[in-house]
Amino acid sequence: MYCKIARQYIVKVKYTNKIFVIGWHKNILRCFAPAVTVQGMKNLSGQDPQIAEQINNEVRRQQNGLEMIASENIVSEAVLEAMGTPLTNKYSEGYPGKRYYGGNEFIDVIENLARERACKLFGAEHANVQPHAGSPANMAAYFAMMEPGDKLMAMSLAHGGHLTHGSPVNFSGKLYKIIPYGVREDNHMIDMDEVREIALREKPRVILAGATAYPRLIDFEKFFEIAKEVGAYFMVDMAHIAGLVAAKVHPDPIPYADVVTTTTHKTLRGPRGAMILCKKEDRLHPDDNPTSYKASQGKRKNMAQKIDSAVFPGLQGGPLEHIIAAKAVAFGEALKPEFAEYGRQIIANAKQLAKTFKEEGVEMVSGGTDNHLLLLDLTNLGISGKEAETVLDSVGIYTNRNTVPNETRSPFDPSGLRIGTPALTTRGLIEEDMAVVGRIMAGVLKNPKNENILENARKAVKELAEKYPIYPDWSV
Numbered sequence: 001m002y003c004k005i006a007r008q009y010i011v012k013v014k015y016t017n018k019i020f021v022i023g024w025h026k027n028i029l030r031c032f033a034p035a036v037t038v039q040g041m042k043n044l045s046g047q048d049p050q051i052a053e054q055i056n057n058e059v060r061r062q063q064n065g066l067e068m069i070a071s072e073n074i075v076s077e078a079v080l081e082a083m084g085t086p087l088t089n090k091y092s093e094g095y096p097g098k099r100y101y102g103g104n105e106f107i108d109v110i111e112n113l114a115r116e117r118a119c120k121l122f123g124a125e126h127a128n129v130q131p132h133a134g135s136p137a138n139m140a141a142y143f144a145m146m147e148p149g150d151k152l153m154a155m156s157l158a159h160g161g162h163l164t165h166g167s168p169v170n171f172s173g174k175l176y177k178i179i180p181y182g183v184r185e186d187n188h189m190i191d192m193d194e195v196r197e198i199a200l201r202e203k204p205r206v207i208l209a210g211a212t213a214y215p216r217l218i219d220f221e222k223f224f225e226i227a228k229e230v231g232a233y234f235m236v237d238m239a240h241i242a243g244l245v246a247a248k249v250h251p252d253p254i255p256y257a258d259v260v261t262t263t264t265h266k267t268l269r270g271p272r273g274a275m276i277l278c279k280k281e282d283r284l285h286p287d288d289n290p291t292s293y294k295a296s297q298g299k300r301k302n303m304a305q306k307i308d309s310a311v312f313p314g315l316q317g318g319p320l321e322h323i324i325a326a327k328a329v330a331f332g333e334a335l336k337p338e339f340a341e342y343g344r345q346i347i348a349n350a351k352q353l354a355k356t357f358k359e360e361g362v363e364m365v366s367g368g369t370d371n372h373l374l375l376l377d378l379t380n381l382g383i384s385g386k387e388a389e390t391v392l393d394s395v396g397i398y399t400n401r402n403t404v405p406n407e408t409r410s411p412f413d414p415s416g417l418r419i420g421t422p423a424l425t426t427r428g429l430i431e432e433d434m435a436v437v438g439r440i441m442a443g444v445l446k447n448p449k450n451e452n453i454l455e456n457a458r459k460a461v462k463e464l465a466e467k468y469p470i471y472p473d474w475s476v
């Protein structure tokens, strides 16, 4: 019993960024403290109980369930605190040292810290931390490198790409000529020979690597070789894997890509938002670099300047400096050695889940995973992605339905289910817990109408959720 509590506690210390001594005191104090639901909501609860109630409900849902949506995570309380500050009151259009409003001396320090930490974390030459989300970050990157009508070569949505990688219902599919590539039919991995063949034939302006539902490693070096060969810019959207790259447990795109975009809220475990990292110089148009004589005559821009002006004034107005402060806090956390351990554990947990699913006869696209996510193919279980998502929801396990390569059903009710381990890993779950989670899920997916099995699953989920609280000092 003692060992179990001690182990659980140590794990919590390891993965939730708690300082041991503070955590220990807080744990003792918790026994005597009155119940607090959401920290710092005393004003909101009095003034707007309707909203406060729903926030409390949502926190309770997060605490009492198991979040397995691959793109979600649980930020630290320090990140939460930075977001809820009067920095939201400030207008600061422009960039540090070049603002269009007065009173930005402290905001400049914060945004510079965020930029410096981002560059340090990823070894990047330049960082723009202002994009409000991953989609506008991609839009700004495209604006910097392409004109409307140019060819963008990116992973097809049906094979794991994101909406902003060329969906016809998205700005990307409307503004650019999309050249899709996909995964091989036999092993569901990106076929680099086919990527090269398409690139040589189509000569795109930009080749984009990165995905939203691809469970395998991406060979950025090979992509870059192809981009160089055909004279294309090389862009990486590492939204899903940024935390794994920061933890050095995934191949690093930074040395190769001209531009890298990422959200900050997925594996990177920061606030909802995004950033763009890039090379200073424009590799394909060196005459555009202001250091060249020709450019200095025409005031042309290098890549870093093109990215900055694509974000502001090209696309956005005032940056969200409270979120930028929270990004800086999250980058600071990711720079700590514990974050490397967190990244390693995310993958170990995903691999354990894959092993359990294999034992249970649940099929996976590509047969397993190398990163934080798994794409289940439910065809042989006779349950659709939508039904699976709904029945798992009913036992407190949150996932999202997803198409599988060469999908035969509709995207609204596809054959697949995407799941991931970043949030559960933050809570402190380790391999042995993931085996339990995998067995619960397999049982539910195979018996979606068996009330006994569903009830047992609910109990098991509750036990795990209680064992690993999302914010240990909160009473929810």
Ligand SMILES: Cc1ncc(COP(=O)(O)O)c(C=O)c1O
Residues within 6 Å of the ligand: 071, 133, 134, 135, 136, 138, 162, 164, 210, 211, 212, 237, 238, 239, 240, 263, 273, 274
């Ligand atoms: C690969 C990828 N890029 C971009 C985005 C867009 O991010 P956001 O939802 O913040 O606009 C996502 C979101 O899921 C993504 O998976």
